[in-house]
Amino acid sequence: MNARVGFIGGGRMAEALIESIIVSNKIKPCNVNVSDVNADRLAYLKDRYGVNTFMLNTEVVALSDIVVLAVKPQVMSAVLREIKNAVIPQQLIVSIAAGYPIENIEKILGSDKKIIRVMPNILVKVNEGTIAFAPNSRVSEDEVSLFKEFFEAAGEVIEVEERLMDAVTGLSGSGPAFIFLVIEALADGGVRAGLPRETALKLAAQTVKGSAKMVLKGEHPEVLKDSVMSPAGTTAEGVAKLEEKGVRSAFIEAVFAAFKRSVEISGLVKKW
Template sequence: MRIGFIGAGNMSGAIIKGIISSGIVKKEDVFASDKFLPTLEKVKTNYGINITEDNKEVVEKCDVIFLAVKPQFYNEVIKEISPFVKTTTTVVTIAPGQTLKNLEVTFGKEIKIVRTMPNTPAMVCEGMTAVCANKKVTKEELEYICTLLNSIGKAEVVAEYMMDAVVGVSGSSPAYVYMFIEALADGAVMEGMPRDMAYKFAAQAVLGSAKMVLETGMHPGALKDMVCSPGGTTIEAVSILEERGMRSSVIEAIRGCVAKARKM
């Protein structure tokens, strides 16, 4: 199975690294194209894959194509490659707002399309990717795409109507988490901790807390209660966060993010 990438930026680089290092695909069977030659040379140097500046060459040689260009370039690139996409080819998209129906219309013919929404922690193999597909994609083909994406973290099949919510809770949320880590560190710096140390303590606390949610299966509220001793320091901090509207701010931020995604 040959895997191709149209667009060789950060997300493509993360997936290429994952599928090669996991042994799912050999580097000789990976192809990438990009209009920016330094980007291509970087993925070739890092991973030893085949590169070209011709998108059509990638389409003609590969069985699975990851369309990893910016959303504003989707129509242009799809019109360029559509005549060369075979009925046996699976096209995997990585962009918010590009529905399966719209993609089918833009391609102008019946092809296999898998829509995905990964996030940037894929760059350290801790990504979360939502996946949905049109009716042309078989169960086995969808499972294979999920296997590829599991090499950069976790992948889960969802109904397409959930994809905009995925953008808010997963696709964009690393930015919110980075803001939270930065704020935690700022607070520690105000209390005299060196900044590098503050980032380390804050980031590890977030990492460990997330791991507890995933591995214990406990409700986040119950885990929170485990930390909050009666009359203690943690419940004091929680009270201030509630007073300042942390929870409602996050909810409204996600709603705004999803609303924006629906308009794209």
């Protein structure tokens, strides 16, 4: 890919994306530009990945075909106002600021700009992320393909309607924390049963990883669950205990609670 990619903001999510596209050879380090307010952070990124670094956001915009806005939503408006005169209609603007709608970006940069709103999750750090995206009407099919090629190095890319971004946040944005909790709890159960902590943690993590792979092959979780449950067996006893404790309902409520909080935050962002 010959495109030049710029990152405004060099935080953890930006770094995860930078690492994934460089390791996958999608883009050469010399074609990656990064700006940040933290000079030490820029020095680290330059030293580790060989990317070009700048203190001025406008320099990154001027040198990039794709501009990734990787800043916190509370500073997004200020950053947009800073770069608005440098952005041209031919550039692709990609925002990963949580809760910040395309409408707000267009109000500052102009409705003639090509904008894609993205919700990645922390799993992009291991190239197993979910990256939900919603483009505005100015983005062409070829540009969507270019965007997908760029982000697929970091995980599964899924197009959704922008109105569903809060639901995405509740499920895949917050979801890894819920699964980390599951892994920890499974390991604790193993330790309670006599396993060494390290062994229990490896068994728990691998169990979750393998289970996810089976679902992603297209088999329904209910069918897979039933295939493990023998009549009056150990799994049936364990599942009955989970149902008794309301674990299924707890996960549903956790995702919905995260979704509702995302809606609240999005409402606040729209007023900024």
